Amino acid sequence: MNSTKDSIEPQIISLLVSYLAPRWEADPQARTEVTGTTNLTSDLTLDSFQVMEFLMEIEDALDIAVDMNSLSDVHTVSDLATVVASRVKA
Amino acid sequence: MALLDKFAAVAAIRAGLNTSSHDPTQVVIDTIISATEGIVEGRHTILAGTNNYLGLTFDPACVAAGRNALAAQGSGTTGSRMANGSYATHAALEQELADFYEMPYGMVFSTGYAANLGTLAALLTPGEAVLLDADAHASLYDGCRMSGAEIFRFKHNDTVSLEKRLQRLGERAENCLIVTEGLYSVLGDCAPLKQIVDIAERFSAKLLVDEAHSLGVYGDQGRGVSEAEGVLNRVDFVVGTFSKSLGAMGGFCVSPHAELQLFRYVSRPFIFTASSSPSIIATTREALRQLRARPELRQTLWRNAHQLYQGLQSIGFTTGPEVSPVVAVRIGEKEEALKCWNQLLELGIYVNLMIPPASPDSSSYLRCSVSAAHTTAQMETILKAFRELRKT
Numbered sequence: 001m002n003s004t005k006d007s008i009e010p011q012i013i014s015l016l017v018s019y020l021a022p023r024w025e026a027d028p029q030a031r032t033e034v035t036g037t038t039n040l041t042s043d044l045t046l047d048s049f050q051v052m053e054f055l056m057e058i059e060d061a062l063d064i065a066v067d068m069n070s071l072s073d074v075h076t077v078s079d080l081a082t083v084v085a086s087r088v089k090a
Numbered sequence: 091m092a093l094l095d096k097f098a099a100v101a102a103i104r105a106g107l108n109t110s111s112h113d114p115t116q117v118v119i120d121t122i123i124s125a126t127e128g129i130v131e132g133r134h135t136i137l138a139g140t141n142n143y144l145g146l147t148f149d150p151a152c153v154a155a156g157r158n159a160l161a162a163q164g165s166g167t168t169g170s171r172m173a174n175g176s177y178a179t180h181a182a183l184e185q186e187l188a189d190f191y192e193m194p195y196g197m198v199f200s201t202g203y204a205a206n207l208g209t210l211a212a213l214l215t216p217g218e219a220v221l222l223d224a225d226a227h228a229s230l231y232d233g234c235r236m237s238g239a240e241i242f243r244f245k246h247n248d249t250v251s252l253e254k255r256l257q258r259l260g261e262r263a264e265n266c267l268i269v270t271e272g273l274y275s276v277l278g279d280c281a282p283l284k285q286i287v288d289i290a291e292r293f294s295a296k297l298l299v300d301e302a303h304s305l306g307v308y309g310d311q312g313r314g315v316s317e318a319e320g321v322l323n324r325v326d327f328v329v330g331t332f333s334k335s336l337g338a339m340g341g342f343c344v345s346p347h348a349e350l351q352l353f354r355y356v357s358r359p360f361i362f363t364a365s366s367s368p369s370i371i372a373t374t375r376e377a378l379r380q381l382r383a384r385p386e387l388r389q390t391l392w393r394n395a396h397q398l399y400q401g402l403q404s405i406g407f408t409t410g411p412e413v414s415p416v417v418a419v420r421i422g423e424k425e426e427a428l429k430c431w432n433q434l435l436e437l438g439i440y441v442n443l444m445i446p447p448a449s450p451d452s453s454s455y456l457r458c459s460v461s462a463a464h465t466t467a468q469m470e471t472i473l474k475a476f477r478e479l480r481k482t
Contacts, residue, residue, distance in 0.1 A: 047446070047447050048447065049446070049447040050452075052224070052243060053224070055243075056224070056243060056244075056245060056251075059258075060251075060254065063254075063258065064258065065242055065255060065258035066242075067219070067240035067241055067242055068241045068242070068243055069235075069240055069241055
């Protein structure tokens with residue numbers, strides 16, 4: 001598996017779009033494009049609990065272990081991809 | 091951003107709650123009448139959200155024990171046990187808790203929150219791994235954070251999710267701690283402890299179970315879900331609180347591991363907190379005696395739990411996944427839940443409002459907690475009020 005951040009980021013975006021799909025279905029106005037610079041809280045209005053829930057989805061999809069402590073400096077999709085890529089490498 | 095600017099967001103949240111006639115975060119019980127009744131805004135109100143499971147807060151023996159200790163030993167200890175020394179009654183309570191759980195070691199903390207913080211912060215160190223149920227109480231999260239250990243969440247009550255995460259940890263799994271609760275306090279569902287213990291043992295991991303809401307409620311002796319599931323002797327650390335079934339304040343940890351005795355030297359929430367006042371220790375000890383001597387309290391509690399759970403379901407409400415003394419009613423949207431909560435208060439029923447992010451999912455809930463002290467007539471009054479919600 002190519003574990004670089006660049007290859008991880010599209011996977012995270014895809015997972016994120018799936019995670020947000022029910023919410024966007026209920027509120028189509030909330031739908032937005034997700035890119036590496038998308039901020040998880042200010043752009044997608046995810047609260048800290050939802051970010052932690054999404055992290056579990058990533059762990060299961062990629063079969064990796066990511067501790068929640070590593071989320072403290074995560075703001076954007078790109079930040080998250082960096083953290084996840086480091087765990088995939090490990 | 092200036093230091094205080096961040097509170098603007100808090101003010102906005104609070105304003106959102108204040109759009110109704112009562113602010114759920116600002117309820118004042120002007121007069122407390124009994125374990126199940128108070129006066130709120132001049133109205134006689136049935137208290138159905140106080141976690142007073144055994145109804146012991148007004149028990150004559152508990153009150154007398156507290157009064158006698160207050161007179162004999164004074165109002166407070168004025169410092170920590172490490173600095174000021176322990177009173178004999180602190181040590182006696184620790185021994186009584188250890189005896190109750192049939193474990194050799196016990197330790198008492200000044201609050202339930204401090205018990206979780208102090209136990210986890212002592213037990214774990216940076217670099218170690220802890221697996222935490224996603225719906226665990228904030229005090230368990232905070233204790234794990236305080237320890238500096240790496241925190242891996244597993245899906246709530248999902249043993250497959252737990253096992254997957256242990257497998258991913260590889261060799262680290264042998265040195266990790268699994269943290270779960272007995273009875274979860276929002277939805278009133280129990281952990282599958284038998285399966286969790288089996289998994290922990292298979293991976294040689296240690297297990298901590300928080301029985302805060304299940305002490306006095308589950309098990310033949312009232313020792314919690316671990317006892318009810320027949321696995322108490324396979325749990326490494328049991329933590330709990332005195333502020334629910336025991337009607338007092340404080341927390342504890344019991345364990346078969348002798349190292350618990352050494353937590354006193356490294357647990358900052360234990361070392362740097364004033365110890366519990368003698369009257370609190372006395373009421374707790376008496377409440378524990380009552381819990382042990384009066385199994386009929388549990389029987390009454392469960393009768394009431396069944397009455398409320400089944401009654402709410404028959405009205406058409408969606409309740410938590412299983413019958414327990416915590417009965418959560420799913421309302422859905424926050425605004426609707428706030429409206430229903432207000433209506434209940436005006437009808438003289440106090441319950442808890444649980445809204446995101448404090449609720450375990452994106453739904454809002456009216457959370458009821460049942461007491462052995464609730465009468466059948468009070469339970470009927472509560473159900474009548476919920477029926478009124480259906481009419482509006």
